[in-house]
Amino acid sequence: MSDATSRFARADFRLVVAGGVLLLVALVVAFVREVDPPWSAVQDDVRAVVFERMGAEKAAGVPEGLQQIWIEPLDRVDRCTTCHLTIEWSSELADAPHPARSHPQGLLQAHPVQTFGCTLCHGGQGWATSTAAAHGHVDFWEEPLLDRALAKEYGLSRANLMELRCAYCHQTLEPVKGMPLLNAAKERVFDCLDCHRLPGLENEKPSAPDLTREGEKHPSKYVFPPGFKGERSALRWHIEHLLDPKKMSPGSGMTKFDLTRKDAAGLALLVMSWRRQGLPAAWTPKQGD
Amino acid sequence: MSDDGWSPRALWRGFFPETPREGADAIVQNFLLHALPVRITRRALSWLASGWLGTITLHIFLVLCLTGGVLLFLYVPSIERAYASVKDIEFVVSFGSWIRGTHRISAHLMVAAVVLHLVRVFLTGAYKKEGAPGAFRPLNWWVGIMLMMLTFGLSFTGYLLPWDQLAYWAITVGTQIAGSVPLIGEELRQLMLGGDSVGQPALLRFYVLHCFVLPAFMIYLIAYHMWRIRKDGGLAVTDRVVGDARETARIAPPSPGKTYTLMGATQGVSAQASSPASLLARDSEAGGVSIVRRTIAIFLIVLAVCSLLGLLIPAQLEEPANPAVTPNPAKAPWYFLWLQELVSILTFRVGDTLVDGTLLGGVVIPGILIGLLASWPLLDKSPAAAAGVWFHPSRKRQNRVFLFLLFTALVLTVIGTFFRGAYWAWVWPWDTPHAHTRWI
Numbered sequence: 001m002s003d004a005t006s007r008f009a010r011a012d013f014r015l016v017v018a019g020g021v022l023l024l025v026a027l028v029v030a031f032v033r034e035v036d037p038p039w040s041a042v043q044d045d046v047r048a049v050v051f052e053r054m055g056a057e058k059a060a061g062v063p064e065g066l067q068q069i070w071i072e073p074l075d076r077v078d079r080c081t082t083c084h085l086t087i088e089w090s091s092e093l094a095d096a097p098h099p100a101r102s103h104p105q106g107l108l109q110a111h112p113v114q115t116f117g118c119t120l121c122h123g124g125q126g127w128a129t130s131t132a133a134a135h136g137h138v139d140f141w142e143e144p145l146l147d148r149a150l151a152k153e154y155g156l157s158r159a160n161l162m163e164l165r166c167a168y169c170h171q172t173l174e175p176v177k178g179m180p181l182l183n184a185a186k187e188r189v190f191d192c193l194d195c196h197r198l199p200g201l202e203n204e205k206p207s208a209p210d211l212t213r214e215g216e217k218h219p220s221k222y223v224f225p226p227g228f229k230g231e232r233s234a235l236r237w238h239i240e241h242l243l244d245p246k247k248m249s250p251g252s253g254m255t256k257f258d259l260t261r262k263d264a265a266g267l268a269l270l271v272m273s274w275r276r277q278g279l280p281a282a283w284t285p286k287q288g289d
Numbered sequence: 290m291s292d293d294g295w296s297p298r299a300l301w302r303g304f305f306p307e308t309p310r311e312g313a314d315a316i317v318q319n320f321l322l323h324a325l326p327v328r329i330t331r332r333a334l335s336w337l338a339s340g341w342l343g344t345i346t347l348h349i350f351l352v353l354c355l356t357g358g359v360l361l362f363l364y365v366p367s368i369e370r371a372y373a374s375v376k377d378i379e380f381v382v383s384f385g386s387w388i389r390g391t392h393r394i395s396a397h398l399m400v401a402a403v404v405l406h407l408v409r410v411f412l413t414g415a416y417k418k419e420g421a422p423g424a425f426r427p428l429n430w431w432v433g434i435m436l437m438m439l440t441f442g443l444s445f446t447g448y449l450l451p452w453d454q455l456a457y458w459a460i461t462v463g464t465q466i467a468g469s470v471p472l473i474g475e476e477l478r479q480l481m482l483g484g485d486s487v488g489q490p491a492l493l494r495f496y497v498l499h500c501f502v503l504p505a506f507m508i509y510l511i512a513y514h515m516w517r518i519r520k521d522g523g524l525a526v527t528d529r530v531v532g533d534a535r536e537t538a539r540i541a542p543p544s545p546g547k548t549y550t551l552m553g554a555t556q557g558v559s560a561q562a563s564s565p566a567s568l569l570a571r572d573s574e575a576g577g578v579s580i581v582r583r584t585i586a587i588f589l590i591v592l593a594v595c596s597l598l599g600l601l602i603p604a605q606l607e608e609p610a611n612p613a614v615t616p617n618p619a620k621a622p623w624y625f626l627w628l629q630e631l632v633s634i635l636t637f638r639v640g641d642t643l644v645d646g647t648l649l650g651g652v653v654i655p656g657i658l659i660g661l662l663a664s665w666p667l668l669d670k671s672p673a674a675a676a677g678v679w680f681h682p683s684r685k686r687q688n689r690v691f692l693f694l695l696f697t698a699l700v701l702t703v704i705g706t707f708f709r710g711a712y713w714a715w716v717w718p719w720d721t722p723h724a725h726t727r728w729i
Contacts, residue, residue, distance in 0.1 A: 007332070008334060008574065008579060009582065011582050012579075012582045012586045013582070013586075015586035015587075015589075015590060016585055016586045016589055018590065019586060019588075019589025019590040019591075019593050020593075022416060022589075022590070022593030022594065022597060023589055023592055023593035023596065025597065026592075026593055026596035026597045026600060026714055027596070028598060029597075029600055030384060030387045030596070033387075033600075034383055034384055046306055066381060068381075072474070075369075075373075079380070079381070127373070127377065127379075128376075128380055129380045129381060133380075138552055139607075140453075140454075140606065140607040140608050141607070141608075141729055142727075143728065144727075144729070146729070152729060161729070164729070194293070196606070197320040202645050218611070218613060218614045219725070219726035219727055219728050220614055220617075221614075221726070224726075231724075231727065232724065232726040232727065233726060233727040233729055234726065234727065234728050235729045237307070249611075251585075256638055272728075
């Protein structure tokens with residue numbers, strides 16, 4: 001082998017080694033990520049809480065690995081129970097720290113976790129397996145978890161805010177048990193019928209926009225006045241619009257009603273629940289439910 | 290062989306030569322034994338001549354085949370399932386996020402590598418028609434242009450598959466530009482989409498093109514592209530090595546012999562050879578082993594770099610495709626953004642008339658550029674000595690024009706990517722983007 005030949009051979013051999021080492025690094029990083037996903041440490045924490053409160057035998061019964069609830073008729077999957085492993089457990093965990101806390105029993109009687117999953121009522125991204133993505137506080141996810149911080153932005157309790165998602169299925173103008181804010185709004189909403197067409201209520205000569213599917217209107221379609229302060233959301237637009245129609249849409253002929261901010265929030269949530277239900281027949285709530 | 294003429298060997302059609310002549314023929318005709326040259330010149334083997342950009346591109350394509358082959362088992366090409374299947378790849382499939390990230394970043398890198406490869410071939414004049422007898426390099430230049438268009442086609446069809454907002458609107462914008470072709474534009478657009486707008490037929494068409502049709506053409510043309518290099522006598526720089534060797538031979542003609550004395554005791558004559566062939570042999574290496582070694586190095590480096598980038602830069606997935614909600618601005622894939630930028634520059638208002646730049650910027654200008662690129666080997670009048678030489682003085686002017694056009698496209702791409710906001714208005718990259726309006 002001449003000098004020049006061995007020069008090329010040596011240089012290429014160094015490249016082969018460098019490529020091999022880099023590839024090994026990539027494989028090791030990928031493998032470590034795969035065997036130690038972020039939820040695995042969370043599962044250890046949950047097991048520790050159960051061990052502390054309920055003993056070793058119960059702790060051994062905490063499931064391991066990725067968990068999911070598949071709601072076949074709705075084509076949804078919720079992987080929340082990967083971290084919220086003990087969500088259906090007894091009241092001994094009712095005041096445990098999240099995610100070991102168990103769900104209050106009341107509503108679960110009518111909405112079993114294994115049938116309804118979690119995100120149908122709570123929002124969030126059921127597909128996801130990391131906390132930020134699952135709670136939906138990430139880019140490109142439009143239905144965040146309806147948590148206390150979010151409810152506080154509108155001066156509401158979390159339960160009040162979640163009534164919106166109750167109403168996605170319970171689409172009736174009759175009062176429904178457990179939905180105080182929206183039930184109050186439903187009493188008021190008949191005043192709107194003077195001008196608007198509402199779902200299930202005919203209006204022969206509507207003089208204002210049809211609200212039958214107002215809840216399907218995408219947030220990007222809402223026009224905010226120049227200089228609008230604060231976070232922009234469809235809900236906020238409706239609340240501000242109900243409180244002062246001309247402020248949000250100049251030239252609007254809508255009456256300025258005498259509403260408290262909470263009244264307006266209830267009406268806004270009711271309006272936003274008006275969208276196509278898209279439920280299989282077996283899932284449609286009975287009249288009066 | 291049994292009496293009825295059937296033999297178990299029919300199942301396994303191996304080749305068993307029965308005469309020395311057949312054996313020799315088999316070796317002469319075997320493609321694999323001739324895929325690589327016996328000798329390769331050191332100048333062709335060095336990194337300076339070509340950057341080995343074609344080989345790098347080929348190996349990025351291999352990485353894309355590997356990762357794409359895995360994704361084929363996981364992705365569902367239906368508008369109901371596509372988005373969910375990509376979410377599952379991201380969140381629950383073992384190594385899924387890594388494989389998808391690597392596939393995406395490799396696709397971007399392949400576009401970049403193909404363009405760099407083209408730039409190298411242009412600046413070294415390696416497409417020139419003057420060459421050794423039997424060589425015709427323009428043919429490989431044309432095959433190369435087809436491979437570049439196939440690369441764009443593969444990237445463009447892959448763009449739609451995740452069925453998110455980015456995919457849906459990039460393909461909507463891209464096919465609208467195709468729709469501005471005179472006379473057949475609308476038919477062309479409908480042929481691509483299988484309908485009036487991007488929907489299930491478009492998704493299925495793009496899927497079949499992306500996973501089967503275009504890769505098949507790609508593999509066939511790549512094989513032909515590489516075989517043509519052998520047919521053309523290696524890289525263009527080899528012609529220069531041969532030319533230089535001839536030159537050396539002319540300047541220093543081999544002396545018939547040199548007299549010498551050994552300690553004054555003996556006298557004699559030695560033979561001195563400096564024929565082009567022997568000079569070439571001295572400046573070259575065994576082809577097979579050098580090229581295989583280099584190829585293994587490039588394969589490992591490319592695979593490692595793509596894998597690492599796939600880990601570091603995960604692929605995004607935006608909201609599910611929503612025909613009712615147009616993002617503002619809706620942007621084509623990045624390598625077409627210079628065209629979208631051209632369209633926007635050429636679209637303006639004179640009084641009440643709107644001048645639509647879609648045809649000019651989206652079809653006419655790129656069409657002229659591709660036509661120029663394709664006809665360039667026939668228009669280039671520089672001497673044969675300019676082939677295989679970086680920035681040859683005789684090609685100064687054409688190199689300048691080429692680099693100017695390239696630079697312009699690059700600047701427009703950067704502007705379109707980083708400096709365009711809502712309504713295609715100018716924004717600075719460091720400006721906080723207008724926050725999306727949330728539902729709640």
